Structures are given as structure tokens and as C-alpha cells.
Amino acid sequence: MNSLCEPDKKDLDMRLKKIEGQVRGIQxxxxxxxxxxxxLTQINAVRGAxxxxxxxxxxxxxxxxxxxxIKNEEGDAIINELMDVLTKFTN
Amino acid sequence: MNSLCEPDKKDLDMRLKKIEGQVRGIQxxxxxxxxxxxxLTQINAVRGAxxxxxxxxxxxxxxxxxxxxIKNEEGDAIINELMDVLTKFTN
Amino acid sequence: MNSLCEPDKKDLDMRLKKIEGQVRGIQxxxxxxxxxxxxLTQINAVRGAxxxxxxxxxxxxxxxxxxxxIKNEEGDAIINELMDVLTKFTN
Amino acid sequence: MNSLCEPDKKDLDMRLKKIEGQVRGIQxxxxxxxxxxxxLTQINAVRGAxxxxxxxxxxxxxxxxxxxxIKNEEGDAIINELMDVLTKFTN
Incomplete structure (x- = not known):
């Protein structure tokens, strides 16, 4: 289970559909x-998106x-996990 | 006209097809x-690709x-253009 | 008040002193x-550090x-602040 | 020998002196x-600079x-070198 509500999911779905189209456009x-x-300009646009x-x-x-x-006293493990994915995100 | 030869184009096409599939996977x-x-891990993979x-x-x-x-004495304009796209690429 | 304990502060101080020396080295x-x-290789090293x-x-x-x-029910404001600084960190 | 003329060097020197001061400020x-x-905001500023x-x-x-x-027919080697340092710059 993730933390995305329906409007989030709709918004992300729309963005990813557009990205998919842009990737096809680059091909x-x-x-x-x-x-x-x-x-390259188009690649930059997709990377930004x-x-x-x-x-x-x-x-x-x-x-x-x-x-x-955190409220369930399980904060440290999930924060470590967050930091790991975030470190890769900044590469 | 760009500077991509056939093997380059094939390689890039294969990579972009894989990226397109990954984007659909994220959806x-x-x-x-x-x-x-x-x-997020999957998004990082696509961004790296x-x-x-x-x-x-x-x-x-x-x-x-x-x-x-550059050999045709038209280096400065094309280098300026390169630097512009590169600056955006580092964002 | 921040969340840095003494060993953290010592470690960061050591890293920043080294960075300061590297910046002088670039000059x-x-x-x-x-x-x-x-x-440029040296600049990359400092950026990584x-x-x-x-x-x-x-x-x-x-x-x-x-x-x-978050435990004090003030999570949303501090997470918004975190996301802002993090967005700039990924530029 | 590099490709920096005196005004470039002055400008870069000024920028790096400012960066050095900012790093000391972070300490x-x-x-x-x-x-x-x-x-973190200050670190972002230094990274941008x-x-x-x-x-x-x-x-x-x-x-x-x-x-x-390139004009001396030694382009490929120097472009490979450029691409290497640039790849690290985008990390």
C-alpha cells in the first residue's frame, strides 16, 4: 500500500502518459x-518531467x-529507507 | 541531420524502447x-537510463x-549552443 | 536548535574544513x-563532498x-519545509 | 596551460573567494x-555557485x-576527455 489518493494517482497517471508519449517522440x-x-532538449524536458x-x-x-x-514508533527504519532512495534520486 | 550512425541509432532505439516500457511499468x-x-526506485532507474x-x-x-x-570555422556558435543544452542537462 | 549531536558536528566540521582547503586549491x-x-575534476570532487x-x-x-x-502533531508544516529544501537540493 | 584569460581568472577568483567564505559560514x-x-539552504547556494x-x-x-x-587534428582524444569530466559533472 502506498500513500497516493485518487486525485494524486490521476495526476501522476496523466503526467506519465505524457512522458511515455515524449519518449516515443524522441525515438x-x-x-x-x-x-x-x-x-537533447527533448530529453531534458522528459528528465525534468x-x-x-x-x-x-x-x-x-x-x-x-x-x-x-513515526507515530507508530517505527520512524527510524522508514527514514533510513527514505534517505537511501533520496540519495539515489540526487544522482 | 544529426551525427548518429546506424549502430548508434539501433542502440538508442533499443534503450528508448526499454525506457518506454519502464514508464508504462511505473504507471x-x-x-x-x-x-x-x-x-521511486523505478523512477531513479529510468532517470539514470x-x-x-x-x-x-x-x-x-x-x-x-x-x-x-569547428573545422569549417563555425565553432563558436555551435559551442555556445552546446553549452546551453549542457547547462540544462546538469539541472 | 538543530538535530546535530557533538560527533556529527565534529565530522561535519572536519569535512567542511577539507572542502574549504579544496576550494583554496582550485583558486x-x-x-x-x-x-x-x-x-574541473577538482570541482567535481568538491561538489561531491x-x-x-x-x-x-x-x-x-x-x-x-x-x-x-511529527510526534507533536506538527508534521505537515515541517514536511513541506523539508520538501522545499530537498527540491532545491536536487537541482 | 589552460584557456582562461585574465578577466576570466579574475571573475573565477572572485567567485571562489566568495564560495570559500560561504563554506566557512556553514561551519x-x-x-x-x-x-x-x-x-541546507546555504549548502544549496554553494553547490549552485x-x-x-x-x-x-x-x-x-x-x-x-x-x-x-580539433583544428590540429587532435579532436577525438580531447573530446573523449571532455565527455569523461562532463559525465562526472552531471552526477
Whole structure:
């Protein structure tokens, strides 16, 4: 179980569908020999969009799962887990 | 025209197809109420894969288009353009 | 008041002193006309070191201040603040 | 020998002196038990400033050393070197 409510899920689903379309668009740009810098600009856009999705889920997770675990005296384990995933997120 | 030869294009196409599948996987994970941290781990994987695709195109562009432009005395404009896209890539 | 205990503070102080020395080293490299790529390698080292310091403080903050606030029913405000600083940290 | 002219060196020197002072400021903040989030905000500022210094040197290097090497038919080696340092810069 995660901490995403229905409106969150709808919003994320819409964002990910758009990202999926953009990834397909990048394949097409490569296929059609489009200019490298234009492909890179599109890659930057997708990376930014994915980061936003990640930050949104991180936010929901911290407000939800993490907060609940802390109130149940299980904070340290879930915070360690959060820090691990966050460290990778900053790479 | 870009600087991607056929083997490059095949390799990038394969990587982007995999990324597209991973993005769909993330949508499914959200839909099936999978644990936030597992979704975030998957998002980190896609971000890393996209970065590799970007670095690969950047490499081809610099070895190809940029090098050619410099030999044709048109280096400064293409380097400025490269720096702009690169600055966004580091965000 | 922050959430850093004495051993944390000693460790961070040692790291920051080293970073300060590295920054001075970069100034010297520029002054002595050292090769750009060697200067950039050194800049990468300092950026990595600073990131580690940031992640360490983030970890202490979450285990300490954030956990305390949540137990005192003041979780949402401190988590919003955490997310803001974290978003900037991922830039 | 690098590709930095005197005005570049002056500008970078000024920026690095400021960064050095900011790093000392962070040590002081830790020492004086300042709030974690304020320390993190300051760390973000220094990381941003260091990135700008890095991008500036990268720009000078590409316009200078890289361009010269390419004109001397030594482009591939210097571009590989550039890509290596750039890959680390994006971490």
C-alpha cells in the first residue's frame, strides 16, 4: 500500500502518459535524423518531467507512510529507507 | 541531420524502447498501489537510463557536428549552443 | 536548535574544513594556469563532498527535528519545509 | 596551460573567494547550532555557485583548448576527455 489518493494517482497517471508519449517522440526524432541538440532538449524536458513525478511521490510518501510510521514508533527504519532512495534520486 | 550512425541509432532505439516500457511499468505500479519507495526506485532507474541516452547523444554530437563545424570555422556558435543544452542537462 | 549531536558536528566540521582547503586549491590551480580538465575534476570532487555533507545534515534533520515535530502533531508544516529544501537540493 | 584569460581568472577568483567564505559560514552555522534547513539552504547556494564556476570553466575549455585541438587534428582524444569530466559533472 502506498500513500497516493485518487486525485494524486490521476495526476501522476496523466503526467506519465505524457512522458511515455515524449519518449516515443524522441525515438521518432532519432529515426528521422533530427538535429542532436533538439533531441537533447527533448530529453531534458522528459528528465525534468520525471523528476517532478518523483518529487510528487516523495512528498506524498513523506506526508503519508513516513508520518504514520513515526507515530507508530517505527520512524527510524522508514527514514533510513527514505534517505537511501533520496540519495539515489540526487544522482 | 544529426551525427548518429546506424549502430548508434539501433542502440538508442533499443534503450528508448526499454525506457518506454519502464514508464508504462511505473504507471502500472501506481495503479496497483505499489509501495512508494519501490516506485521511486523505478523512477531513479529510468532517470539514470535517460541520462545515459543523453550523454551518448552528447558524445556523438560533439565528436560529429561540433568537430565538423569547428573545422569549417563555425565553432563558436555551435559551442555556445552546446553549452546551453549542457547547462540544462546538469539541472 | 538543530538535530546535530557533538560527533556529527565534529565530522561535519572536519569535512567542511577539507572542502574549504579544496576550494583554496582550485583558486591556486586557476592562478597557476593548470589544465582546465584538472580544475574541473577538482570541482567535481568538491561538489561531491558538499553533497555528502548536505545528505548527512538532511538525514540528521529527518531523524531528529522532523520526527519530533511529527510526534507533536506538527508534521505537515515541517514536511513541506523539508520538501522545499530537498527540491532545491536536487537541482 | 589552460584557456582562461585574465578577466576570466579574475571573475573565477572572485567567485571562489566568495564560495570559500560561504563554506566557512556553514561551519559557523553548524558550530552555533543553527537550524538544519537554514544550513541546507546555504549548502544549496554553494553547490549552485560551484556549478556555475564549473560551467564557466567548461565553456572556456571548449571554446579554447578543445577548438584548438580539433583544428590540429587532435579532436577525438580531447573530446573523449571532455565527455569523461562532463559525465562526472552531471552526477
Amino acid at each position: 521518432r526524432m532519432i529515426d528521422e535524423d533530427k538535429y542532436c541538440v533538439d533531441i 520525471l523528476k517532478k513525478v518523483g518529487l510528487k511521490i516523495l512528498d506524498r510518501h513523506t506526508h503519508g507512510c513516513v508520518q504514520r510510521a | 502500472r505500479m501506481i495503479d496497483e498501489d505499489k509501495y512508494c519507495v519501490d516506485i 535517460l541520462k545515459k541516452v543523453g550523454l551518448k547523444i552528447l558524445d556523438r554530437h560533439t565528436h560529429g557536428c561540433v568537430q565538423r563545424a | 591556486r590551480m586557476i592562478d597557476e594556469d593548470k589544465y582546465c580538465v584538472d580544475i 558538499l553533497k555528502k555533507v548536505g545528505l548527512k545534515i538532511l538525514d540528521r534533520h529527518t531523524h531528529g527535528c522532523v520526527q519530533r515535530a | 559557523r552555522m553548524i558550530d552555533e547550532d543553527k537550524y538544519c534547513v537554514d544550513i 560551484l556549478k556555475k564556476v564549473g560551467l564557466k570553466i567548461l565553456d572556456r575549455h571548449t571554446h579554447g583548448c578543445v577548438q584548438r585541438a
